[in-house]
Amino acid sequence: MVSLQTVVIAGIHYLIHPQKLGTITAIINPDSILPVTLLATHEIFSPDLDGLLAGLDAVDDVFIPEFGSILVEKATENDRHADPSKLGITRDIFQLNSSDSLLQGFNDLPSGPYILHGPNLYQAWRLYEDEYDAFVFGVIPEDVNEPEQFRVLNALSTNGLHKSIPVPSRLYHRHPSPRKPLSGVRVSISDTAALEGVGTTLSSASWELLHPEPADESAHFVRRLIDLGAVIVGKTKAPPMESGQEWVDVPAPWNPRADGYQRADDSSPGAVTAIAGYPWLQHALGEHVVGALANVAMPGGVYSLRLPLPIVPKLGETQRPEGVEIISRQLQSLDRVVQAALGQKGPSSGGPQTNRLLYLTELSPELPIEQSRSFEKLISILESALEVKVEHTSLAALWAAQPPDSLGDTSLGDFMKLAPFRSLSYREAQKYRQFHKEYREKFHREAFVERNPRFRWDYGEKVTEDQNMLDLSHIGVFRKWFHEIILTGSPTTLVVFPHGVSRPHYRRDKLADPKVIKGLTYELLPAILDSPHLILPFDQIPFESIISGRAEQLPVSASIVGGGSWADLVQTVDGALKSAGWPRELSVGRLALPSADRSIEEATLGEAQAEL
Template identity: 50%
Template sequence: MVSLKTCVIAGIHYLIHPQKLGTITATINPDSILPVTLLTTEEIFGGHLEQLLDEYARVDDVFVPDFGGVLVEKVPGNETNSISTASQVDVGREIYHLEPTVGVFDQLFDLPSGPYILHGPNVYQAWRLYEDTYEAFTFGVIPEDVTQADQFRALNALSPDGIFKSIPVPSRLYFPNPSPENPLSGARVSISDGMNLRGVRTTLSSQAWMSLYPAARTTADCAQKLMDLGAVIVGKTKVSQFASGEQWVDVQAPWSPRADQYQDPSGSSAGAGVALVGYDWLEHAVGEDAIDGLRSPAARNGVYALRPSFSNDSLSGVRVSSSRFDTIDLASRSLEGLHDIATAILAATTSKLPENIIYLEDFVTDIPQQQLDFLDKFVQTLESLLGVKTQHRSISDVWDDNPPSDAGRQDLHGFMKEAPFRSFCYDYAGEYGEFRDEYRQRFDQEPFVEASPRFRWGIGANVTEDEYNSYMKRIQVFQSWFSDNIVPSDSSVVAVFPYGATGPAYRQNKPEEPEAIEGLTPALLAPILGLPQLVVPFGQIPYESEVSERTEYLPLSIAVLGARGNDIGLVELVNQALVKAEWTTEVDTGRLAFAEPKRIWSTDVNSIVEDNQARGAELRR
């Protein structure tokens, strides 16, 4: 395996990708490292060189002016050089020429124009190294072959001070514009650590797991599809231990950039949410959506996220907690970006705007009235687009009025009190039974497991097969009843409800002892039903931080639940509604999801509602 080398250009750290792409004709010091820009003859001598280099610096975060100091000319066909052309036009720069030997590309002329690094006489891609200051990533990755990303290696480079991991990103200029065949061309995407990537480890934030299993031999289907569509996987983001842990014992928890920066990142795909709101050089994050009960990394971090309609097809090569409830999760900082990746990945889903809106009142009990008033503003934007009036309903009340015959005389809570959580725990314990057995056989001891997954495995181990079948029958009854009475399968209705935390949750406060989840929670509804769910941050709420001792702002989110298969329709519905209302459809990185002048609500907690209309002018910018 070729060792990796790094260098510093204009104060920025770069990785020299180890794959040689070509060789120049000149003889130079074999140890020299030189930033260069690879261009065609026309690009060099066509009279627009300065404008081209300025454009490169504008659109590409890898390219800096130092790359433009030395040029390497690539020539088409059998032309070996263009020295005669160079002698006629002085571009004020040293120019090298590529040898005409065919390299990893069919023709050296096919090498994309852009920034490269000469190490001695050889040409290599330049990958910029970004510091993972929020510790969102398990590690960064690079493909062994830049022309065919089917094998990867983890990057072990650290920041110059040795504190943070480095995440490599290639030049955006290496990739063509998006096309119908490659709609995600050049898009930088992170994947969850629970997804296999050939050549690198899957850690699950567990030392015991890492001690047992080597690097993956195959790539998860979802990750492969991303690459087939042109995306660049830059690294694997942290998951909570076995997608259920809360203590973060074996691995440091990611640091949320939001608010006072001491908020719990939350949820099984915590690293994915943190990476998106921490780093503007990352476009999308793909995680897995496991049953967390009450936690949502999308809502806590304030990103747009889509949990697609349930499908086993997307889970090959993904370490799941339950093959009946888990699915992938797509996230972006804008609705447009989410639409791009969802349309590419979920090409088979329908796109139909619904005709009616239902506001589910079952999950509003513990939410402050000020926040409910804000949620009403969001619902009004949907009403304005569709020209309908929202129907306020309670799932439990509708159940009481028209219960399914299979429920007997039980109310909704009694009927569904144990079924979702205990059936999940049964699946969860079974998914990791082989791991526990193999660990005991190899090391003659039990693996260390955090309290939350250990608690859930313990419950699952005590669920009998008959009990499990009974629970699944109840879930099927509820699914059928919900389709008949709340959200029909014809895509004509969406349901909205509050989603996510209503106040601060500090990372330094140790979690309470694990508890069973009873009945339905906002985070359980979509997994149980297998329906698509869109999480939308649309504002922020103030609180007085015990860390910074000042007013901070947390993202405020709502969930929109749709009919099975209408995943894209959900995204288009919300995007059209917010655009029509002149609300922003993207969030910022850093402490504030909506920074000035896009901030929506007053810093005065007591006057939030009264001040909302006055802030409308800012909202519409």
């Protein structure tokens, strides 16, 4: 295996990708390392070479002006070479050896920034610091032309405090095409998803100790993204052993929102943190898991489209039962990525039509006044855009008015009191039973597991197979009833409810003891519906931070479930926000929304703080 080498250019760290792409015809010092720009003959001798280089700098975060000091010409047999000095070109120009056998299979190397190590040409990958600790590690493909097997990048930042995440030049990838609609799109994947050549940790030292071996193939859905042209830059942290939240074995990601000290307890904490914090990353693949903090809003403030497993290929042996999620800062971009990944198109003409809008009131009870006002604004926007009147109701009321056949007077609360959580715990216990057995046999001790997953596994072990079959039957009855009674007859019926309560939850706060989750919560409901589920940050509310000592903003998010396809769901919501002039793109850093003005126009900080 070729060792990896890094270099500093104008204060910026780069990785010299180890795959040799070609050689120049000139003889130079074999130990020299030079940043260069590869250009075609007609580009070098164009009337405005400086303007061309400035354009590369404007569109690419890997290219910097220092790459333009030395040029490498990729000439064909038909190109006629002009005298650079006669054209006023003072830069050094080397010629790429067009007969080099290494160029076979690379055909026309893209113009852009490269590094000469001696006479040999290599790609330049910029190294970004993982300052929010979102990643397990960065990765690079062994073959940049045919990315199949990957390797871990172990480089650290200059101060040694952060991991380095490598990204290639955007100029290396051609414009999106029907065959490669995600060409050059940078994507991180969850640590739980298999990636050929690298391992999986599950944020657990015990799991990593028992399973240190790299994956021998990539998960189907990950392979699909790669085949469509996506660039996998690294694996992001998943909750420890699926549902842990104490982060004993590895450091927790640092939530970039608000004061920077709010917990990162999203379903896919590393993926959400990376999208919320890093402008150089476009999308993240996460997985939908059911957390342990009842009614606490996930604080990352990013768009997430959660897709149930029946409509996506499995992620690998460590797949979650609930589904995967695509995470982004742009609604429209989110739509395009999912469309490409699933090979499905949105509505062909006219856009989706919605004739029913339901707001479920009981899934996140006792909302603070300011958050309630935020939801009133969102509902008003949806009503206006969709030309429907919202129905404020509850699942219990809908069930009582039209219960499933043969259930008579059985209330929804009684029917679904324990089935969702008990079924979830049973699946988790079954999934990790072999892990416990193998760890005990190999190391002659028990594996360390955090409190919450241990609680669920112990709980699930007590569930009999007959009880689990009965629970699955109850879930099936509820799912059928929900689709027939609530979603039927209107392919884009929208069901809206709060995605938890937005309130401060600091990293230093003590976690509550694990407990059984009873009934249907804002997380459990979408997990059992087998329907697309959109998490929509749409507003911000103020709070007085005990960390920064000033007013900060927490994202307010809604959960939206639609009766049609994921395309109907995303495009309907996107169209409604567009018509109202509300943001459809989120920012990185402290504020999820570009401006906090909208979220505090009707309330003072004191009012909001009193309710929090």
